Amino acid sequence: xxxxxxxxxxxxxxxxxxxxxxxxxxxxxxxxxxxxxxxxxxxxxxxxxxxxxxxxxxxxxxxxxxxxxxxxxxxxxxxxxxxxxxxxxxxxxxxxxxxxxxxxxxxxxxxxxxxxxxxxxxxxxxxxxxxxxxxxxxxxxxxxxxxxxxxxxxxxxxxxxxxxxxxxxxxxxxxxxxxxxxxxxxxxxxxxxxxxxxxxxxxxxxxxxxxxxxxxxxxxxxxxxxxxxxxxxxxxxxxxxxxxxxxxxxxxxxxxxxxxxxxxxxxxxxxxxxxxxxxxxxxxxxxxx
Amino acid sequence: xxxxxxxxxxxxxxxxxxxxxxxxxxxxxxxxxxxxxxxxxxxxxxxxxxxxxxxxxxxxxxxxxxxxxxxxxxxxxxxxxxxxxxxxxxxxxxxxxxxxxxxxxxxxxxxxxxxxxxxxxxxxxxxxxxxxxxxxxxxxxxxxxxxxxxxxxxxxxxxxxxxxxxxxxxxxxxxxxxxxxxxxxxxxxxxxxxxxxxxxxxxxxxxxxxxxxxxxxxxxxxxxxxxxxxxxxxxxxxxxxxxxxxxxxxxxxxxxxxxxxxxxxxxxxxxxxxxxxxxxxxxxxxxxxxxxxxxxxxxxxxxxxxxxxxxxxxxxxxxxxxxxxxxxxxxxxxxxxxxxxxxxxxxxxxxxxxxxxxxxxxxxxxxxxxxxxxxxxxxxxxxxxxxxxxxxxxxxxxxxxxxxxxxxxxxxxxxxxxxxxxxxxxxxxxxxxxxxxxxxxxxxxxxxxxxxxxxxxxxxxxxxxxxxxxxxxxxxxxxxxxxxxxxxxxxxx
Numbered sequence: 001x002x003x004x005x006x007x008x009x010x011x012x013x014x015x016x017x018x019x020x021x022x023x024x025x026x027x028x029x030x031x032x033x034x035x036x037x038x039x040x041x042x043x044x045x046x047x048x049x050x051x052x053x054x055x056x057x058x059x060x061x062x063x064x065x066x067x068x069x070x071x072x073x074x075x076x077x078x079x080x081x082x083x084x085x086x087x088x089x090x091x092x093x094x095x096x097x098x099x100x101x102x103x104x105x106x107x108x109x110x111x112x113x114x115x116x117x118x119x120x121x122x123x124x125x126x127x128x129x130x131x132x133x134x135x136x137x138x139x140x141x142x143x144x145x146x147x148x149x150x151x152x153x154x155x156x157x158x159x160x161x162x163x164x165x166x167x168x169x170x171x172x173x174x175x176x177x178x179x180x181x182x183x184x185x186x187x188x189x190x191x192x193x194x195x196x197x198x199x200x201x202x203x204x205x206x207x208x209x210x211x212x213x214x215x216x217x218x219x220x221x222x223x224x225x226x227x228x229x230x231x232x233x234x235x236x237x238x239x240x241x242x243x244x245x246x247x248x249x250x251x252x253x254x255x256x257x258x259x260x261x262x263x264x265x266x267x268x269x270x271x272x273x274x275x276x277x278x279x280x281x282x283x284x285x286x287x288x289x
Numbered sequence: 290x291x292x293x294x295x296x297x298x299x300x301x302x303x304x305x306x307x308x309x310x311x312x313x314x315x316x317x318x319x320x321x322x323x324x325x326x327x328x329x330x331x332x333x334x335x336x337x338x339x340x341x342x343x344x345x346x347x348x349x350x351x352x353x354x355x356x357x358x359x360x361x362x363x364x365x366x367x368x369x370x371x372x373x374x375x376x377x378x379x380x381x382x383x384x385x386x387x388x389x390x391x392x393x394x395x396x397x398x399x400x401x402x403x404x405x406x407x408x409x410x411x412x413x414x415x416x417x418x419x420x421x422x423x424x425x426x427x428x429x430x431x432x433x434x435x436x437x438x439x440x441x442x443x444x445x446x447x448x449x450x451x452x453x454x455x456x457x458x459x460x461x462x463x464x465x466x467x468x469x470x471x472x473x474x475x476x477x478x479x480x481x482x483x484x485x486x487x488x489x490x491x492x493x494x495x496x497x498x499x500x501x502x503x504x505x506x507x508x509x510x511x512x513x514x515x516x517x518x519x520x521x522x523x524x525x526x527x528x529x530x531x532x533x534x535x536x537x538x539x540x541x542x543x544x545x546x547x548x549x550x551x552x553x554x555x556x557x558x559x560x561x562x563x564x565x566x567x568x569x570x571x572x573x574x575x576x577x578x579x580x581x582x583x584x585x586x587x588x589x590x591x592x593x594x595x596x597x598x599x600x601x602x603x604x605x606x607x608x609x610x611x612x613x614x615x616x617x618x619x620x621x622x623x624x625x626x627x628x629x630x631x632x633x634x635x636x637x638x639x640x641x642x643x644x645x646x647x648x649x650x651x652x653x654x655x656x657x658x659x660x661x662x663x664x665x666x667x668x669x670x671x672x673x674x675x676x677x678x679x680x681x682x683x684x685x686x687x688x689x690x691x692x693x694x695x696x697x698x699x700x701x702x703x704x705x706x707x708x709x710x711x712x713x714x715x716x717x718x719x720x721x722x723x724x725x726x727x728x729x730x731x732x733x734x735x736x737x738x739x740x741x742x743x744x745x746x747x748x749x750x751x752x753x754x755x756x757x758x759x760x761x762x763x764x765x766x767x768x769x770x771x772x773x774x775x776x777x778x779x780x781x782x
Contacts, residue, residue, distance in 0.1 A: 141674040167671040172679040
C-alpha cells in the first residue's frame with residue numbers, strides 16, 4: 001500500500017488544516033523564503049510559502065476576485081494600478097480584464113515566486129505577460145517610498161505579517177501608499193482574519209494604522225474555505241470614494257467582466273460585518289482618536 | 290618556508306580560538322548533576338518556578354556561583370584565566386579582564402588604576418559620565434580639552450592633535466590621556482598620534498571603546514585602541530559585539546601591571562559575578578574572532594545603504610565618512626547611522642518619539658539636532674526599509690520650519706573645583722532656573738548619550754542652563770540630579 005502524504009497548514013498553534021497530497025511539484029529555498037508547490041486531491045495545486053498555505057487552485061478565485069473587483073466597481077476611472085506582493089499573478093489576472101487599465105506595476109520581493117508560478121501555476125500566472133504589466137523585484141516598502149500621486153489603485157496582496165511581509169502591515173507602509181495614490185485613489189489590502197487571536201491582532205494593527213492615514217477606511221469580507229477560519233477580511237481605504245455610496249452597479253455590470261464569486265449584490269453584502277468584527281474595528285478607532 | 294611557518298602559527302591560533310573554556314566548563318557543570326548546597330538558592334531554577342518559566346530552564350541552570358571547576362573572577366587561575374588569555378589574543382592586547390558591572394566599571398578601573406587623588410588626567414569634555422564618576426571616586430583632577438563642535442550638526446567632535454599637544458605641554462605632570470574611540474556618534478580622534486605625544490611625555494593613553502568593540506574585527510573600520518598602541522581600553526562587547534547587556538572587557542598592554550589592575554577591579558566589582566554574563570563574553574569572543582569580519586561587513590553595508598536612502602529623502606542629513614577632516618574627525622565609524630534632523634524643523638528627540646510612538650520603531654537615542662540608530666548584523670533588510678520609510682513619513686506629516694530650534698555650541702566648562710571635592714561638599718538645593726553662576730554639586734545630562742551637560746564642580750553658565758531647559762522641554766530623558774523631575778539642582782552652599 002502506498003503511504004499517505006498529507007500537507008498540514010498550522011492555522012494556529014493548536015488548530016491544523018490538512019490536505020491529502022499526491023505529488024510535490026516544486027521545492028525551492030529562495031533568498032527570501034522556502035517555496036513549495038504541491039498537488040492535492042481536494043484543492044488541486046497549492047502554493048506554500050515558509051510552510052504556510054498561500055493559494056489553492058480550488059478557491060484562489062474568491063481571494064483574487066475580492067481583492068480586485070470591489071475597488072474597480074467603485075472608482076470610475078482606474079488607469080494606473082500598483083500590486084504589492086502577489087507574485088503568483090492571480091490579482092493581475094483579474095485586473096487585466098479591464099480594458100480601461102493602462103498600466104499595472106507588480107512589485108514582488110521574491111523573484112523565485114514569479115519564476116515558479118509562471119512554470120507551475122498557469123491558472124494564476126497566465127496574464128503576467130500582458131503588455132500593460134511591469135514586474136519589479138523589490139521590497140514593497142522601498143518601491144512605494146519614491147512614488148507620489150502616481151496610482152489610482154494600490155492592492156496589497158501579501159502573505160501573513162510574520163516574515164517577509166511584516167513591513168507591509170506597518171503605519172509607514174500605509175502612509176507611503178497614501179502618498180503614492182492620486183487624490184481619489186483607493187488602497188485595498190489583504191487584511192487577515194478576525195477569528196483567531198493571532199490573526200485578529202493583525203486585523204487590529206492594520207486597521208489602527210490605516211484609519212489614521214485615510215479619511216475613508218473600512219473592511220469587507222469573503223468566505224475562503226482554505227484560509228484559517230474560512231472568514232477573511234480585506235481593507236478598503238480611500239481618499240475620496242465610499243465603497244457603497246460610490247458603487248456604480250450599472251457601469252460595472254455593463255463591462256461584463258467574467259467572475260465566479262464577485263457580483264455587485266455581493267459587493268454590498270460584503271461590507272455588512274458581523275457585530276464582533278464591527279466592535280474590533282471600533283475599538284481600534286477609539287484607541288486612535 | 291616563512292609562509293608555512295606563519296600559516297602553521299595561524300592554524301594554532303585558530304584552533305585555540307575555537308575553544309570557549311569558560312562556557313565549556315559551565316556546560317559540563319550543568320549536566321554533571323551536582324547536589325548543590327551553595328548559593329544561589331533557586332538551585333537550577335527549582336526554587337523559583339515562576340522565574341524559571343519566565344527565563345527558561347537552561348538560563349537558570351547556568352546561573353551558578355563560582356566554584357572550583359568554574360574559577361573565580363576576582364582571582365582567576367583556570368577557565369576564566371584561559372578565557373581572558375583568548376580574549377587578549379583576539380583583541381591584540383597583552384592582558385584582558387572580563388567585567389560584569391558594565392563598561393562603566395571598565396572605564397573606572399582604567400582611571401583608578403592610573404590616576405590617584407590630586408593627579409591630573411587629560412580628557413575631552415564629551416566623555417561618558419562613567420569617566421567623570423571615576424574622577425569623583427578617585428579624586429583625580431580633570432584637564433578638559435574642548436572637543437570642538439560641528440557647527441552645522443551640533444555634535445561634539447574628537448580632540449585635535451594641537452589641543453592635545455598644548456594640554457600635555459601645559460600639564461606635564463598629568464598621568465594619562467583618555468580618548469573616546471569613537472564618540473557615540475562614531476567620530477575618532479587621531480589616536481595613533483595622541484599615543485605618540487602621550488608616550489613621549491610619559492603619560493598613559495586610556496581608550497573608552499564603549500562604542501568601538503567592532504574596530505578590532507574589520508580592517509575598513511577605524512584603528513582600534515590596542516592596534517594604535519593605547520595602554521588600556523574599556524571595550525563594551527555587549528554594545529556592538531553580541532554579548533549580554535552589562536558584560537564588557539578591559540584590555541591592557543604592558544608595562545601596565547595586570548595584577549595591580551586586577552586588584553583595582555576587585556575593589557568595586559561584584560564577588561558574585563554572573564556566569565551568564567561571563568559565558569556570554571567567552572562565546573561572543575569566539576564568534577567575533579571567526580565571524581566578526583563578516584558581521585561588520587554586513588553592518589556597514591546596511592548602514593551605508595540606509596545613509597544613501599535617507600539622504601535621498603531630502604531634509605534629513607545622514608552624515609558619514611565625508612566629515613573626516615584629518616584632525617578633529619580623523620576617522621568615522623561607518624556602522625553608526627546618525628541623522629541630523631534640524632532642517633526638517635524637528636529635534637532629534639522629537640523624531641525619536643514619533644518613531645517609537647507612531648511607528649513602533651525603537652532607536653538608540655535622539656538629542657537636540659540628531660538621532661542615532663544602531664545598526665548590527667542582527668538587522669533585517671525589511672526593518673532597515675521600515676526605518677527609512679518611517680523617517681520619510683515623519684517628514685511628510687510633521688515637517689516644520691527650522692527657525693526657533695536651539696542651535697547649541699560647545700560649552701567650555703568653567704571648572705571651579707575638582708569633581709570629587711564638589712560632589713562631597715556641603716550643598717543646597719536651588720530651582721534649576723535660578724542656578725546661573727552657581728557651582729554644580731551634581732551631574733545634569735540627557736541619557737542616552739550620557740554626556741554631562743554639567744558635571745560636579747562646574748559653574749553653571751547662562752548657556753548651560755539654556756541647553757538644559759531646552760533639552761528638557763523637547764522631551765530628552767534628563768538624569769543626574771537628586772531631584773528626579775530636574776526642577777531643582779544641588780549647588781555648592
